[in-house]
Amino acid sequence: MKVKSLKEICLIFVGANFHAIGQGPFASMPAELKHKILQSVCLRRKNFTPAEFQFFIEPSDHLTSLDLSQCRSLNENHFELMATKCRQLVSLNVAGCVSVTYDVLQRITESCPHIRQLILSGCPKVLP
Numbered sequence: 828m829k830v831k832s833l834k835e836i837c838l839i840f841v842g843a844n845f846h847a848i849g850q851g852p853f854a855s856m857p858a859e860l861k862h863k864i865l866q867s868v869c870l871r872r873k874n875f876t877p878a879e880f881q882f883f884i885e886p887s888d889h890l891t892s893l894d895l896s897q898c899r900s901l902n903e904n905h906f907e908l909m910a911t912k913c914r915q916l917v918s919l920n921v922a923g924c925v926s927v928t929y930d931v932l933q934r935i936t937e938s939c940p941h942i943r944q945l946i947l948s949g950c951p952k953v954l955p
Contacts, residue, residue: 877904884912891915896946897923906931910938917941923949 880901884890890913895901901924910931916939921927927950936942947953 877908880905881908881912884909889915891941892918894920895924896920899923899925902926903928903931907934910935914939915941918944920944920946921950922946925949925951928952929954 884893893909893913893916898921903926906921906927919935919939919942927947929952932945932947932953936945
């Protein structure tokens with residue numbers, strides 16, 4: 828059995844309790860750490876508002892890789908927001924995100940012209 832690092836445990840805790848903590852303590856957090864917490868939050872929340880999602884993907888000027896695999900709480904609105912805010916993405920993993928549709932995929936690829944790696948396994952709605 829692999830023992831989790833203190834950093835991993837903290838990310839899990841924040842992800843599980845973000846609704847109670849709120850955005851305040853994270854306002855001045857480095858973008859890279861916000862993006863890591865994003866995955867932890869959306870893996871553990873059933874309702875993840877677009878406003879909360881936007882908070883975590885901004886500032887996104889330098890965001891080139893995003894792993895949202897198994898984030899089943901995300902819907903088309905979240906992906907639409909990501910497509911408009913994360914135009915520098917080179918790598919995107921949305922494996923297991925069941926709400927990714929062909930239209931969402933088309934919008935992402937049009938808005939994020941630098942994407943070179945797109946992981947879609949477990950996304951049953953991507954076929955036209």
